[in-house]
Amino acid sequence: xxxxxxxxxxxxxxxxxxARQRQATLTKPAGSLGRLEQVAEQxxxxxHTDTPALERVSARIFAADHGITAQGVSAYPxxxxxxxxTNFIDGGAAASVLCKQQNIDLEVINLGTFxxxxxxxxxxxxxxxxxxxxxxxxxAMTAEQVDKALATGAEVVxxxxxxxxxxGDMGIGNTxxxxxxxxxxxxxxxxxxxxxxxxxxxxxxAAKTATIQRALNLHRQxxxxxxxxxxxxxxxxxxAMAGAYIRAAQRQLPSLVDGFISTAAALVASQMxxxxxxxxxxxxxxxxxxxxxxxxxxxLSPLLQLDMRLGEGSGALTAVPLIxxxxxxxxxMASFAEAGIAEES
Ligand SMILES: O=C(O)c1ccc[n+]([C@@H]2O[C@H](COP(=O)([O-])O)[C@@H](O)[C@H]2O)c1
Ligand SMILES: Cc1cc2nc[nH]c2cc1C
Numbered sequence: 001x002x003x004x005x006x007x008x009x010x011x012x013x014x015x016x017x018x019a020r021q022r023q024a025t026l027t028k029p030a031g032s033l034g035r036l037e038q039v040a041e042q043x044x045x046x047x048h049t050d051t052p053a054l055e056r057v058s059a060r061i062f063a064a065d066h067g068i069t070a071q072g073v074s075a076y077p078x079x080x081x082x083x084x085x086t087n088f089i090d091g092g093a094a095a096s097v098l099c100k101q102q103n104i105d106l107e108v109i110n111l112g113t114f115x116x117x118x119x120x121x122x123x124x125x126x127x128x129x130x131x132x133x134x135x136x137x138x139x140a141m142t143a144e145q146v147d148k149a150l151a152t153g154a155e156v157v158x159x160x161x162x163x164x165x166x167x168g169d170m171g172i173g174n175t176x177x178x179x180x181x182x183x184x185x186x187x188x189x190x191x192x193x194x195x196x197x198x199x200x201x202x203x204x205x206a207a208k209t210a211t212i213q214r215a216l217n218l219h220r221q222x223x224x225x226x227x228x229x230x231x232x233x234x235x236x237x238x239x240a241m242a243g244a245y246i247r248a249a250q251r252q253l254p255s256l257v258d259g260f261i262s263t264a265a266a267l268v269a270s271q272m273x274x275x276x277x278x279x280x281x282x283x284x285x286x287x288x289x290x291x292x293x294x295x296x297x298x299x300l301s302p303l304l305q306l307d308m309r310l311g312e313g314s315g316a317l318t319a320v321p322l323i324x325x326x327x328x329x330x331x332x333m334a335s336f337a338e339a340g341i342a343e344e345s
Contacts, residue, residue, distance in 0.1 A: 003151075003154065003247075004150060004154075004243065004246045004272050004273055005272070005273060006250055006273075007250075007273075007275050008246075008249040008250050008252070008273065008275030008276060008278075008279065009252055009275075010275070010278055011042075011045035011046050011252075011278050011279070012044075012045050012046075012048045013045065015044045015045050015047070015048050015049060015050060016041045016042070016044055016045035018044065018050040019040055019041040019043075019044030019045075019050045019052075019330065020037075020041050021050075022050045022051075022330065023037045023040065023041070023330065025335040025336060025337070026329075026330075026333040026334070026335055026336075027333060027334050027335065027336055027339050027341050028333070029344070030344065033326075033329060035301075035303070036322075036325065036326040036329060037326075037330075039281075039303070039322070039323055039326035039327070040052065040326050040327055040329070040330035042254075042281060043254075043323070043326075043327060044330075046252070046254045046279070047163070050330075051330065051331045052327055052330070052331075053163070053327060053331075054163055054164060054320075054323055054324055054327055055163065056161065056162040056163050056164075057102070057104045057105075057162055057163070057164045057165075057166065057256075057320055058104065058105050058106075058107075058160050058161075058162040058164075058165055058166070059095065059099050059104050059105070059106045059107075059165075059166040059167075059168060059313050059316075059317060060106075060107050060108075060109060060156050060160075060165070060166070060167055060168070060244065061088055061095060061106070061107075061108045061109070061167075061168040061169070061170055061312055061313060062109050062111060062153070062167060062168070062169055062170070062236075062237035062238075062240045062241050062244070063081055063084070063085050063088075063108060063109065063110050063111065063113065063169075063170040063171060063237055064081070064110070064111035064112050064113065064128070064131065064132070064149075064170075064171050064174075064235050064236035064237040064240075065078050065081050065082075065112065065113045065114045065130070065131030065132070065171060065172065065173070066078070066131060066132050066140075066171055066172065066173030066174055066176065066177055066235050067131055067132045067133045067134035067135065067140065067173075068132075068134050068135055068136060068140075068173045068176045068177065068211070068215075069172055069173035070134050071134065071136055071176075071207075071208075071211045072204065072207065073173055073175075073176045073197070073200070073204075073207075073208045073211060074172050074173050074175075074176075074197055074198055074200070075196075075197065075198040075199045075200045075204075076172050076198050077172065078114050078131070078172045078173065079114065079115050079172075080172050081113050081114075081170055081171050081172045082113040082114070082115040082116070082117050084170050084312075085108055085110055085113070085117045085123065085170065086117065086120070088106070088108045088122075088170070088312070089108060089120050089121070089122045089123055093312060094310055094312065094314045095168055095312040095313050095314050095317060098313075098314060098317035098318065099317065102317065102320055102321070104166075104317065104320070105162075106122070107122060107123075107124060107156075108122060108123050108124070108170075109123075109124045109126055109152065109156055109237075109240060110123060110124070110125050110126065110127065111126055111127065111128050111149055111152065111236035111237050111239075111240055112127045112128045112129050112130055112131055112236050113130065113131065114130055114131045116130070124156070126148075126152045126155075126240075128141075128145050128148050128149050128152075128236045129145060129236070131236075132145075132177075132234075132235055132236060135177070135180065135215050135219070135232060135233050136211050136212075136214060136215045136218070137218075139219065139222070139231055139232045140177065140231065140232060140233055140234055140235065141230075141231045141232075141234065141236070141239070142231075143231060145231075145236070146227065146230055146231040146234070146239050149236045149237075149239035149240045149243065150230075150239050150240065150242060150243035150246075151243060152240045152243065153167075153239070153240035153241055153242065153243025153244035153245075153246075153247065154243045154244065154246070154247035156240070156244055157243075157244050157247040157248050157251065157253065158247065158251075160248075160253065162253070163253075163254075164253075164254055164255070164256055164320075164323075165244065165248050165253055165254070165255045165256070166255070166256050166258065166283070166313045166316045166317060166320075167241045167244050167245065167255060167257075167258070167262060167265070167313065168258055168262065168311065168312040168313025168314070168316070168317075169237050169238070169241060169258070169259075169261040169262055169265070169311050169312065169313075170237065170311065170312050171235055171237050171238075171261075172198070173235075174235050174237065174238065174261050174311075175194075175195065175197035175198075175260060175261060175288060176194075176197070176208060176211070176212055177233055177234050177235045177238055177261075177264075178238065178260055178261045178263075178264035178265075179193040179194040179195070179212055179264075179290065180193075180212050180215055180216060180233040181229055181230065181233050181234055181238070181264050181267070181268060182264050182267065182290060182294055183212065183216055184216060184219075184223045184229040184232075184233060185226060185229055185267055185268065185271055186267075186294075186297050189213065190209050190210075190212040190213035190216060191209055191213070192290065192293065193212075193289075193290045193293075193294075194208055194209040194212055194289065194290065195260070195288045195289030195290055195291075196288070196289065197288065197309075215233065216233075219232040219233065226268050226271035226272045227272060229268070230242065230268050234268070237261075238261060238264065238265045238268070239265075239268075241261075241262060241265035241266075241269075242265045242266075242268040242269040242272065243269075245265065245266050245269035245270075245276055245279075245280065246269045246272060246273050246276055248279060249269075249273070249275055249276040249278075249279035249280075250273075250275075252279070253279070254279050254280070254281060255279060255280055255281070256281050256282075256283045256316040256319065256320070256323075257280050257281065257282050257283060257300065257316060258283055258284070258286075258311065258312075258313050258314065258315050258316040258317075259284065259286035259288060259291060259308070259309065259310070259311050259314075259315050260286045260288035260290065260291040260294065260309075260311075261311055262311070262313070262316070263282070263291060263294050263295060263298065263300070264294065266280055266298065266300075267294065267297070267298055270298065277298065277299070280298070280300060281300070281303075282295055282300035282301060282302040282303065283302065283303055283304065283315045283316030283317075283318070283319035283320075284302050284303060284304035284305065284306060284308060284315030284316065284318065284319055285302040285304070285305045286308060286309045286315060287307045287308065287309040288309050303319040303322055303323075304318060304319050304322070306318070
């Protein structure tokens, strides 16, 4: 059996129920904390306690370049991927600011960019190749490359000591890869899964959609397993994130999923290993066109809807304070008995 097929233990339904019962005793009308109550119950099931805690969150940004950028699918040039890697490390990126502000440890993993990035502290160089091939004419990766990228995600998770993982993505062109994967894995047309990414106009959106649909037709015979779809249509960072979600679930470590690309990687992961889905939680719904449909297909209900469409883990990072609030309420509120308050009649 391949490492990514090893089973994942299910979260504890006993502790989910215990947390639900605890919620019912707290000084509030039943159900009045809405989704915050379910957040606490979910963490209770993950952590096997009715008073779950969230002290250690780790963010890992997976970066790589995409051959599909040769088709003019992004509003930005591919060199931004390498430039942003340095910006993450220098502290100037949105994800860097959110991590610093919340005391979340951040590491960047470079899977391979067109422009090489020099070694620097906080950057793990795991170069698969200098970007994927252009999937509009050839498979994005070789079988060896997809294996290496998947294994890198697992390696990263094996080094974590935290209670929640956030996997962020950076890769100009990666919304094209994510849209193609979503279409292939959910049996949809490119028109249903393709959006504006970094902000292309309607004319370029039509061309991007046509390019992705042509690629889906070209590779149709090869798209019979999620791994094959990942190899044909994915990116190195998407594969690494899929590997990270799988290994995290195998280690009973929950993941807070970010935006469209992150969720597409989570879709790959949960189709490669069905035990992954119960270990996922959605941080936000991105403004990227197909994200809501993708979340629905994966039965994930996002915490935030702020019209963000940045990637790099930013939406998930923004949701972390809300999770901490949900757990503090669950753990620290007085019960009706403790406060001497009359219960529902
Ligand atoms: O996370 C999202 O929902 C999201 C939506 C649109 C764009 N992005 C980011 O923008 C880049 C991909 O956009 P594009 O247009 O180059 O395919 C990549 O670095 C992503 O992290 C991210
Ligand atoms: C500047 C910039 C920052 C990003 N972060 C994630 N994707 C990005 C794309 C661009 C263009």
